[in-house]
Amino acid sequence: MDSVTQFVLGASVGEAVLGKKVGNKAIIWGGIAGTIPDLDVFLNPFFDEVSSLLIHRSISHSLFFPFVAAPIIGYLVSKLHTTSGNRKGWTYLFFWAILTHPILDLFTGYGTGLFTPFYDYRFQLDTIFIIDPGYTLPLLLAVTSILFLSRQSKWRSIVNWIGIGLAQTYLLFTVYHKLNFQTIVEQNLQDQAIHADKFMTAPAPLNNFLWWVLVEENNTYKVSYYSFFDSTDQLQFKSFDKNSELLNPVLNSEQTNTLIKFSKGFYSVKTDGKKLIFNDLRFGPTAGWFDLSKDFIFSFDIEPINGNIYIKRRPATFKPGQEDFVRLIDRIKGI
Numbered sequence: 001m002d003s004v005t006q007f008v009l010g011a012s013v014g015e016a017v018l019g020k021k022v023g024n025k026a027i028i029w030g031g032i033a034g035t036i037p038d039l040d041v042f043l044n045p046f047f048d049e050v051s052s053l054l055i056h057r058s059i060s061h062s063l064f065f066p067f068v069a070a071p072i073i074g075y076l077v078s079k080l081h082t083t084s085g086n087r088k089g090w091t092y093l094f095f096w097a098i099l100t101h102p103i104l105d106l107f108t109g110y111g112t113g114l115f116t117p118f119y120d121y122r123f124q125l126d127t128i129f130i131i132d133p134g135y136t137l138p139l140l141l142a143v144t145s146i147l148f149l150s151r152q153s154k155w156r157s158i159v160n161w162i163g164i165g166l167a168q169t170y171l172l173f174t175v176y177h178k179l180n181f182q183t184i185v186e187q188n189l190q191d192q193a194i195h196a197d198k199f200m201t202a203p204a205p206l207n208n209f210l211w212w213v214l215v216e217e218n219n220t221y222k223v224s225y226y227s228f229f230d231s232t233d234q235l236q237f238k239s240f241d242k243n244s245e246l247l248n249p250v251l252n253s254e255q256t257n258t259l260i261k262f263s264k265g266f267y268s269v270k271t272d273g274k275k276l277i278f279n280d281l282r283f284g285p286t287a288g289w290f291d292l293s294k295d296f297i298f299s300f301d302i303e304p305i306n307g308n309i310y311i312k313r314r315p316a317t318f319k320p321g322q323e324d325f326v327r328l329i330d331r332i333k334g335i
Contacts, residue, residue: 001104001105001108001128001130001131001132001135001136002130002131002136003035003038004136004140005104005131005132005135005136005139006034006035006037006038006101006104007031007032007034007035008031008034008136008139008140008143009034009097009100009101009104009139009167010030010031010032010033010034010035010097010098010100010101011027011028011030011031011034011139011143012030012139012142012143012160012163012164012167013030013033013034013093013096013097013100014026014027014028014029014030014031014033014034014093014097015027015030015143015146015156015157015160016096016157016160016161016164017030017089017092017093017096017097018030018085018089018090018092018093019146019151019156019157019160020151020156020157021084021085021089022081022084022085022089022151023084023150023151024146024147024151025081025084025085026093027143027146027147029077029090029093029094029097030093030097031097031143033073033093033094033097033098034097034098034100034101035101036060036069036073036098036101037057037060037061037065037098037101037102037105038060038101039060040055040056040057040058040059040060040061041056043055044056048255048311049300049311049312049313050255050258050259050262050300050311051255051258053258053259053262053298054122054258054261054262056110057102057105057110057111057112057113057122058113058116058117058120059113059116059117061101061102061105061112061113061114061116062102062113062114062115062116062117063099063102063114063115064115064116065098065102066094066095066096066098066099067095069094069098070091070092070094070095070098071091073090073094074087074088074089074090074091074092074093074094074095075087075090075091077090077094078090078091102114104171106123106124106125107125107126107127107128107171107174107175108124108125108126108128108129108130109124109126109130109202109282109283110122110124110130111123111124111262111264112124125175125178126178126200126201126202126203126282127171127174127175127177127178127203127208128171128174128203128208129202129203129204129205129206129207129208131205131206132174132203132206132207132208133206134170134207134208135167135170135171135174136167138162138163138164138166138167138170139163139164139167141163142159142160142162142163142164143160143163145159146159146160170208173208174203174208177203177208177209177211177228178201178203178211180228181201181211181213181226182201184226184233184235185199185201185213185215185235187233188224188233188234188235189215191234192235192237194215194217194222194237195217195218196215196216196217197216197217197218198215198216198265199213199214199215199216200213200214200264200266200282201213201214202214202282202284204225204284204328204331204332205284205328206328207328207332209227209228209229209332210225210226210227210228210328210331210332211225211226211227211228212224212225212226212284213226213235214266214281214282215237216242216265216266219241219242219243219244219245220239220240220241220242221239221240221241221242221268221281222237222238222239223237223238223239223240224236224237224238225331227331227332227333227334227335229332229333229334230334230335231334231335232335240268241268242267242268242269243268243269243270244267244269246269246270246271246276247260247269247276247278247302249304250276250302250304250309252309253302253309253311255309255311256278256302256309256311259278259280259300259311262280263280263281263282263298264282266280266281266282267279267280267281268281272301274303274304275301275302275303276301276302276303277299277300277301277302277314278299278300278301278302278311279296279298279299279300280296280297280298280299280300281296282298283296283297283298284296284297285297297316298313299313299314300312300313300314301313301314
């Protein structure tokens with residue numbers, strides 16, 4: 001998820017592990033530890049734009065990374081704070097704060113390499129959007145409040161665990177929402193005689209009450225939105241073409257196949273002169289809705305030049321404004 005969320009989650013974990021012994025230092029270092037896995041983005045300049053997609057959330061997000069990183073960082077921090085905490089305590093703090101990062105990311109849609117480097121499959125539950133105030137605010141409010149309490153105050157632990165409890169309860173509700181929506185989707189596919197090759201569901205931006213579904217059927221996609229406040233469970237689908245055959249001339253490119261792998265097969269292709277535009281559909285369009293005339297958040301130019309294939313990510317041209325936010329709120333309210 002976003003850096004603020006990972007920071008406050010790590011801070012809450014730090015307080016739970018070592019707050020009674022070192023006070024606010026546990027919050028600060030816990031927050032830092034919670035963001036450490038995302039430092040892999042600093043490797044991007046050493047890789048091309050396509051390879052960097054799979055570098056992010058790989059080894060630094062594996063379940064093995066905390067076992068290596070925590071003892072090293074814990075030892076260094078214990079030397080820095082010789083009068084508070086000890087090596088074992090700091091190691092525990094960094095272990096749990098780092099470990100919770102990939103576990104939370106698992107619930108988003110990007111894909112997380114939990115077993116890298118031994119198994120390169122990227123796991124994703126896709127139950128929560130990468131920025132969701134419903135999850136972040138309880139942690140943020142709890143951590144902020146604790147900063148003003150003394151280390152000896154019994155309220156530190158109480159407030160911290162309330163924040164953690166509310167956030168994780170919300171996360172459980174996102175799983176419930178996804179399972180509920182998938183049942184609705186499956187019923188609609190049956191009722192409307194849609195023979196899906198596969199489909200995916202994901203929450204819309206900034207909330208967990210509005211969801212969308214992407215259904216692939218015979219090289220064509222059908223898409224629909226659904227709010228849990230809608231007056232009906234009947235989905236209204238819009239269709240557009242996948243155009244996967246347009247990739248045939250460039251399938252000999254390793255980068256092209258990396259894009260297909262990264263998208264988990266949920267992509268569409270269109271032409272722009274001599275170039276191809278590859279859209280990874282899983283994260284939606286830049287406009288935040290399925291306006292098919294827009295590029296998607298992960299969109300790439302594929303251009304054959306003199307027998308070579310060049311791939312470059314397309315810059316985002318859309319900046320959401322107040323009108324888009326109002327539109328999102330209105331759609332969450334239901335049809």
